[in-house]
Each structure stands twice: as C-alpha cells, then as structure tokens.
Amino acid sequence: MTVLLYGPAYSTYTRTARLALEEKGVAYDLREVDTLAGEGQKAEHLARHPWGKVPVLEHDGFSLYETVAIARYADEAFPGPALQPTDAKHRARMAQVCAVLDHYGWSPMVITVFVQRVVVPMRGGVPDQGAIDGALPQAERVLAAVESLTDGGEFLIGSALSLADLHLAPILDYFVRTEDGRAALSHHPRLSTWWKRIEQRPSVAKTRPSFG
C-alpha cells in the first residue's frame, strides 16, 4: 500500500522523514500540509496529529507521528540499507545525537537564526537581533556537542549512514544559509567536512527545499 507523508517540503522534520524513506528506496506520496499557513490546525490534520504538527506517516492503515518514530519505522518496516547501527553503543550515540538536535538544536538554529535572518526579511520584516544574539551561543554549544559525539569518519556515527545524519542534515542546511551559521560551522572541522559530503547525497539534493 502507498506510503503517505503529510508535511510541507520546507519543514526540516518532514525532510528527515523523507530522507529516511528516500534512503530506503520507499516510494511515497508527499501530501503538503502548509503549517505556516495554518493548515496544521485544521480539523482534518488535527485528526492525524493532536498538536497539528508535521510530519505524519500513513502506511497500510497505520498512522504515526513524531519524526524519530517515523524514521525508525521507515528503517525497520522496509527492506533496504539499515539506517541504525546494530552495536549498542553506536545505536545509543545515534539516539543521543537525535535527542540533542531535537531538544537543544532545532529551535536556535532553525526557528531563531534561519527564520530571523532569512524568512523574516523575505516577508518584509526586520530580524530580531536580540533573539539571534541569544540563539547563536546555544547553536555553537550544540555543534560542539555533536562534533564531540561523532567518530570523525564519513558519517556522524559508526561506519554507515544513520538516522543521526538524517536528523542533522535538514537543520544544518537551513542554518548555513545564514552568514552566522556558516561562521559557526567553520569552528567545527569534522562537521564541516561531514556537511560538504552529505549535502551532495542524492537524497539530500532531491529533498532540498527552495524556501529561503
């Protein structure tokens, strides 16, 4: 049965779910729910997600929200290259990086720095410099933490692509569209090298939003 993924192409979390499906080679229909236009709060979407957020995946009568759960499901329910290490320590590190990004990274890097520097001016507004100044040290701390948790190889964790890579790529893609973000990333050589490689991956290139 067709896999449906609800969410807009510009959403970083939706993109992580798409990356997992793309890397597994799973065909899916992206059903745009424009959360910035308030579509997440319509009854139709609230029936899928009690907080009106994206993404939501539907497969074979099974409905699932929360990106980490969706990405794990994509990995475990479908054939294709494994996206989670089998070794307990690497698997725990992968989960740790995803949690760090969710709890401490996404908000300062995407919601503050990217939105203030890119989206607000696009809409004719003036960036809130105070908010940016407050977010940058938080972003730097996250980059330093993730850099210290990585193995320094081709992928963030272990010897293969994992959900940690798919979690960070959409966040960093927006962050480095700002000068502040590029400067912050340049302080972290492992992540800088990782980003140059990962941004060229077909799944990452295919899902890159034009937004911003």
Ligand SMILES: N[C@@H](CCC(=O)N[C@@H](CS)C(=O)NCC(=O)O)C(=O)O
């Ligand atoms: N914990 C959720 C977070 C999802 C999330 O915040 N998605 C954003 C888009 S990237 C969203 O739905 N924003 C709209 C809103 O908060 O109303 C997950 O991991 O899926």
